[in-house]
Amino acid sequence: MAVRRLGRPRLHLREVDSTNRRARELAAAGAAHGTLVTATAQTAGRGRQGRSWSAPAGRALVLSVVLRDPPALLPLVAAAAVAELAGDSALVKWPNDVLVDGRKVAGILAEGRPQESWAVLGIGVNVAVRMDDLPAGLRGTAGTLGLEPGDVEPCLQRLLCALERWLAAPRDELLAALRARDALANREVRWDGGAGTARGIDDGGRLVVQRADGERVALEAGEVHLASGPPPGDA
Template structure:
């Protein structure tokens, strides 16, 4: 997909605390998260742009942002749709993955929840594996890609900020939300992005056990009837690798480390 808009590297500087040395197993930061920044008015996919520059050696903490994506991607090959300028669309390059690259989606989800709650009066939950919900509607999505064997990953995030319900595609109006739709608060993308980068910087240095506790406290599926390609059952949380645990209707305890899970119909 060709590039639809020219990008530039932001010279804006944010004052933030120096990152602390993370404990064993954390993602140790060598530079401030969010710098350097490459911004596009429009691009096909921030994850694609970030992957390209990561492969060329872009440093840990580099972030790619866009006002609009023409081919934004979610999990399972789905597209991410948002009206131009209405969402935070960003991809963060993370290096020094340590022993726990599988926990990166959990890092992003917890950071997203905390950032959203810091700028708006919302209560966020996490729908395994990579969605953030407000009132059972999708506020944000996460897509983690990369070359883990080479020590880097890209954390892609789409967070609806100012979309109105009527601006969502008809098929999403009953299942999607934004900070504006949920609270009526009119927020700027840059303010939300700043809160998100600060939250990511903090959570990238969180010990795995603390991260898992924070994620479990927001688990939207715990105790719920769920279905997946292969069965139905009751979700009972996640294990220490981030996999979903389900007590299936057949009596077996099933561990799901990938795939789509939905709330089972009543």
């Protein structure tokens, strides 16, 4: 499947502090939908909640793409695309952490200006990362696809194809795919403000959680962790 709109034009940098920062600059200057920024090495990548994203040079896929008129469920779209790249065993910890064998293999960050109808979607995937390449604090939670450096570019093309497809998919198809990969289903979780049992993703893309008293709440966004043990992918 050829990429029709995403990935052209493409700016590839040997090293950059943040592909998202560069892509935001391009978007604000009028860059077209699908404009892609990639880098061999990223020195100051960021994930959600202001966390850093470590990407060893040449071993991780690091990209940011400009999207015009992005969908409301963009983080979930990104998760579906990355999970497809990661393989049949990959699970999604709502909203967009992609896990393989319980370890986080990708970082996803969507930023933008809704009033100007654009967003920048930043994705980092540990394609060929070795655990020794990562800071000691990440080795217990981070994962890798276990491939080789030469697989980074083919993975980029596969990811762009998947992202293109999920951007165009009907909402019910997207939600069905995520429910099939739900890492939190029927598990005890906690979040800032409460705890309960995850009961799936509703039609609005929200995580439904049942509290101990039986009340069900739908979480719009934020950090959700397993109630016991270290939060998976909390890196």
